Structures are given as C-alpha cells and as structure tokens.
Amino acid sequence: MCRVGTAVLSTGEAAPAVPPPTAHERVVALFDAHTRPVEYGRHANAATADVLAPGDGVVVALGVVHGRPTMAISYDGSAAGGTHGATAHAKIERGLRLAQHAGAAVVLFSEGGGFRPSEPPYYAERRDLVHELALLSGRVPLVGVAVASVWDIRALELGVTDMIVGVHGASVALDEPGPGSDAPHVADVGALEREGAVNVGVGSVAEAIAVVRKYLDYFATPRRPLQQAEDPQVAEELARLIPDNPRRAVDGRRLTDLVADPDSVLRLSERFGGSVQTSLARVGGRALGLVASHSMVKAGALDSDASDKLARFIRLCDSFQLPMVYLTDVPGILAGPAAEHSAINRHSARPYFAQVHARISQLTVAVRRAYGQGMVIMGLGQHSPGQTLTLVWPSAEFGGMGLAGAAAITANSTTSAQATGGRSEQVLYQDLVSHGSALPVAQRFRADDVIEPGDTRARLLAAVELLPVADASRRSHIPLDPW
Known part of the structure; x- marks a missing residue:
C-alpha cells in the first residue's frame, strides 16, 4: 500500500509524512560527503524590508560532486510565495x-x-540569468x-539546461498560477x-539528487576501472536475444543493459521518441553514449x-567528448x-547533420535489421x-528496405518484370539475402567484422580501451540546442 504524503507503520497506523528536503538540505545531499562547500550570500536580505525570505529565497553554493567543482543553485519555493527577488x-x-x-x-x-512586483525591474538589466546559462551551455554540464x-x-x-529531472507532482510553466491555484495550468x-x-522523471527529491549525481559522474570521471568480472550469463543472454521469428520485437533497453557495465546505465527521455533509446553508460569503465533501436515502439x-531525440543526444556527447556506441535494429525511417x-524529411536530417559535424569516436553493432536511411542514421553511414x-x-541484414518485402514488390511489379528476367519472388529474395546478409557485407568491406552476439561486450x-580520453581544456565549445 502506498499513499503520497504518508508512511504506513507495521501496526497499520499512518505516520507523519517526512517533509521533502529544504533548499539547503538539497545542496548538502548533492555534494560529496566530508567536503566543505562555499556558500554565497547566506545572510543576504531581500531588497525590500517588508519581505521575509532568508537568503532572499535561494541557496547558492560551490562544492564538489565526484571530485569536480559544482555550483548548486537551490530555490526555496516557500520564501515570499516563491517569488524571484533582486538580491536572489x-x-x-x-x-x-x-x-x-x-x-x-x-x-x-x-x-x-x-x-x-514590489521590487525594481532588475530583470530588464543585462544581468539576465537565462543569458548566463545559455553562455555556459556546452562548456560545463547544466x-x-x-x-x-x-x-x-x-x-x-x-x-x-542540458538535462531536466522532474519530481512527479511537479510542473513547469511560463505562466504564473492563477488566483487561488496551487499550480500553474500546465502539464505535470x-x-x-x-x-x-523532462528527460528523467523520479518519485522524490532524494531520487532526483541520485540521478543528478549519476549524470555528473559521466563527465567528471570519463574513465574508471572495470569494477566487476565479466559475467558469462551476459554473453549467453546476448546470444539468445534475437528471436527466431523476425516479426518479434527486440527490447533495446535490455540490449543496452547487457552491453554496458552493470548498474552504469542512465536512460534519457525513455518515454519520448521511444523507437530509439538513448543512454549514458559505461563500457569497460569508460563513460560514453549508448544508442539502441527499440523495436517494441x-x-x-x-x-x-x-x-x-537522437540529434540532441549526439550533440550532448559531442559537446563533452563522450564516444558513442550504436546498437542497430532499424527498419528505416517511418513512412506514410x-x-x-x-515533416519527417526535415527532422530525420537532424541526426545526420549532427553526425557529419561530430568529432567523437563512433562504434556500431548491427544486430538485426539495417534498412534504408534509418541504417545510415543509426551508425552505418559513411558520413561520420x-x-x-x-x-x-x-x-x-542490409538493404534499401526489408529483403522479403523488396523481393515481393519487385516480383509483382510490371515495370521491373523485364529487368528481373521473370525470376520468382523466392529467387529474388535469395539474391537479396546473398548480397545483403552479414558475411557478404563484411566481404565487401562494408563492416569490419562479423561476430557472434555473445562476443559483443x-x-x-x-x-573502447583504445580510445583516447579527450582533453577538456582543448575541446571546442559546442553549445547544446535547447530542444
């Protein structure tokens, strides 16, 4: 039994709810333990004497997360009705x-x-916070x-910001709440x-802090020693992952988990654009971006x-020099x-464009279908x-479309009957397979190797062990597209 705002004791009695962390407690929980952050403006007052808001409703502190300097800005929504003051x-x-x-x-x-409203229009000055954040985009994680x-x-x-974590029950809106309303009239x-x-939704502030710390770890420590010996069960499950029935889906999330180091995966925007799953993860202790086709969507x-979603993820990885691994099982670009x-023609050009300009290493594993322009975008083009x-x-299998479908269309097309010499659909299909299956593709040097699924990791x-770790001090500034 679970109720929001209450805890149930073993006796069946409801205990008082544990209040969410305060603005200051969030900051303390974020920073590494046993470190001493520096807080700015702790005793600062609001610009007008009649407003009671300690620190003018915001905690600003510089501390350390995974050994990296981190600036925490934590608003207090209970201070002065959550309004934004000049001192803050x-x-x-x-x-x-x-x-x-x-x-x-x-x-x-x-x-x-x-x-x-009781304070001067300081927001009209050049000291604009959105502007300052935009200038930081691509320079430091936001x-x-x-x-x-x-x-x-x-x-x-x-x-x-680069990534938004949302606590369920929260909402985000440009409009202020209406009279007598506790929340803006927007989606939660x-x-x-x-x-x-929202890139990651969680159930509590404590979970949000854990996600933030995990996210920052990929950028703070690009390479860690592999903490766990290889598990033979992982290789066995990879070997069984492709179903005998080609119409059955492959779970890209599970494929990601099997390829990555244990407990190292952070899925971003899992519920949006779900046919491709984008995750930050580690492989052999190396932080990187993992992209997996997800045929369940x-x-x-x-x-x-x-x-x-894919285009922005490429830009994120490129901005911070994280290599990318593609796990490809794509039937193509959605048609119809x-x-x-x-405007699929315009949207599908975005990841291609990002790949052309990306400077990061890209590794690709074609696991099943690699068809059409989808194949190109999912790591198998020659443009990166x-x-x-x-x-x-x-x-x-590789081709302009599904090989069986291509054979059927060709065999039944009056315009192609002469070109195919009247060959049957079955013969045409075998020709396509002999040209577009794994080994012939590798023999034409369109792939570096054919491997057993269990050997993937x-x-x-x-x-990945051979890839150099980028020097952050020498990388170019690549700001992130907000969308």
Whole structure:
C-alpha cells in the first residue's frame, strides 16, 4: 500500500509524512560527503524590508560532486510565495559567473518563480540569468531539477539546461498560477516526460539528487576501472536475444543493459521518441553514449520525435567528448502520410547533420535489421568522420528496405518484370539475402567484422580501451540546442 504524503507503520497506523528536503538540505545531499562547500550570500536580505525570505529565497553554493567543482543553485519555493527577488537574482548571477571561471558544473533545483512586483525591474538589466546559462551551455554540464511547481523566469532557466529531472507532482510553466491555484495550468512532469520536455522523471527529491549525481559522474570521471568480472550469463543472454521469428520485437533497453557495465546505465527521455533509446553508460569503465533501436515502439522505425531525440543526444556527447556506441535494429525511417505531415524529411536530417559535424569516436553493432536511411542514421553511414569500428551479428541484414518485402514488390511489379528476367519472388529474395546478409557485407568491406552476439561486450571492451580520453581544456565549445 502506498499513499503520497504518508508512511504506513507495521501496526497499520499512518505516520507523519517526512517533509521533502529544504533548499539547503538539497545542496548538502548533492555534494560529496566530508567536503566543505562555499556558500554565497547566506545572510543576504531581500531588497525590500517588508519581505521575509532568508537568503532572499535561494541557496547558492560551490562544492564538489565526484571530485569536480559544482555550483548548486537551490530555490526555496516557500520564501515570499516563491517569488524571484533582486538580491536572489544578483546571487545567482554571481554563482553562474563563478561557474564559468572555475569550469564548474551547474545544478539548478527549481521551484516557484515570478518576479517580485514590489521590487525594481532588475530583470530588464543585462544581468539576465537565462543569458548566463545559455553562455555556459556546452562548456560545463547544466542540470535542472523541477522539485515542485516552477513558472516564469525559473521555467525559462530550466529550458536551457542540458538535462531536466522532474519530481512527479511537479510542473513547469511560463505562466504564473492563477488566483487561488496551487499550480500553474500546465502539464505535470509525467506529461512533460512523454513530450520530451523532462528527460528523467523520479518519485522524490532524494531520487532526483541520485540521478543528478549519476549524470555528473559521466563527465567528471570519463574513465574508471572495470569494477566487476565479466559475467558469462551476459554473453549467453546476448546470444539468445534475437528471436527466431523476425516479426518479434527486440527490447533495446535490455540490449543496452547487457552491453554496458552493470548498474552504469542512465536512460534519457525513455518515454519520448521511444523507437530509439538513448543512454549514458559505461563500457569497460569508460563513460560514453549508448544508442539502441527499440523495436517494441513503432517496430524501431525512426519518427520525427526519435530523430530529434537522437540529434540532441549526439550533440550532448559531442559537446563533452563522450564516444558513442550504436546498437542497430532499424527498419528505416517511418513512412506514410502521418509521418510526412510531421515533416519527417526535415527532422530525420537532424541526426545526420549532427553526425557529419561530430568529432567523437563512433562504434556500431548491427544486430538485426539495417534498412534504408534509418541504417545510415543509426551508425552505418559513411558520413561520420569518427567511425571507428563496425561490427555485425550473423543475423544482420542490409538493404534499401526489408529483403522479403523488396523481393515481393519487385516480383509483382510490371515495370521491373523485364529487368528481373521473370525470376520468382523466392529467387529474388535469395539474391537479396546473398548480397545483403552479414558475411557478404563484411566481404565487401562494408563492416569490419562479423561476430557472434555473445562476443559483443568483449569486442567493445577491447575497442573502447583504445580510445583516447579527450582533453577538456582543448575541446571546442559546442553549445547544446535547447530542444
């Protein structure tokens, strides 16, 4: 039995709910234990004497997360009705300038919003927080956490962060709450997850802090020793992953978990553009981006949402020099009137464009279907300068579309009857298989090796070990697209 806001004792009596962490407690929980953060403006008062808001409703502190300098900005939604004061504005601006100077990650715990009407129009000055955050984009990791109802300027701030974690029950809106309303008239975190506006939804602030710490760890420590010996059961499960029935789906999330180090995966935007799953993870202790086709959604075909999601993930990895691994089982780009009306031609060009300009290493494993333009976008094109390794499973098939479908269309087309010499559908299919299956593709040097599925992790471990760790001080600045 579970009730929001109560705890049930073994006697059946409801105990008082544990209150969520305060703005200061969030900051303490975020930073590494036994470190001494520096807080800015702890005793600062609001600009007007009649407003009672300790620290003017925000905690700004520089500390350490996984050994890396991190600037935490934590709003207090209970202070002065959650309004945004001039002193708080100045504190945050100082914190963001220091973050840029120190190369510190920024974590924004957000609730409340709305400029305080009793104070001067400081928001019209050049000291604009959204502007400062946008300047930091791609230079340092930026993480936003919606802990309760967020609106106005604080919603805008969240919008330019790299990743948004949302606590279920929170909401994000540009409009302020109406009279007598406890929340803005907008979708909550669950709805925002489905629309791609929240990258990870969690049940509590404590869970949000754990996600933020895990996220920052990929950037703070690019390489760690592999903590656990290889598990032969992983190889066995990889060997059984492809079903005998080609119409059955393959769970890209499970494939990701098997390839990655145990407990190292953080899925981003899992519920948005679900035909492709994007995750930060570690392979052999190396932090990287993992992209997996997920045929449980739209058979794995890339639609507009999945294309946008993939493009932004490529940009994230490229900004912070994380290598990428593609696990490909894609039937192509989603076709049909609905897809065309969603401007699929434009959206599907976004990941291609990002790959052309990316400087990171890219490794690809073709596990089953690799068809059409979807194959190109899912790591099997020749346009990415960082293509480091291409492996294929024996079950992989390559072609402009599904081989059986292509054979049927060709055999039954009056325009192609002469060109095919009247060959039967079965003969045409065998010709396509002989040309588009794994070994012939490798023989034409369109892949580096054909491997058994159970060997996938071992081969990736060996390849990733050879990749250099990028020098953050020498990388170019690549800001992230907010969408």
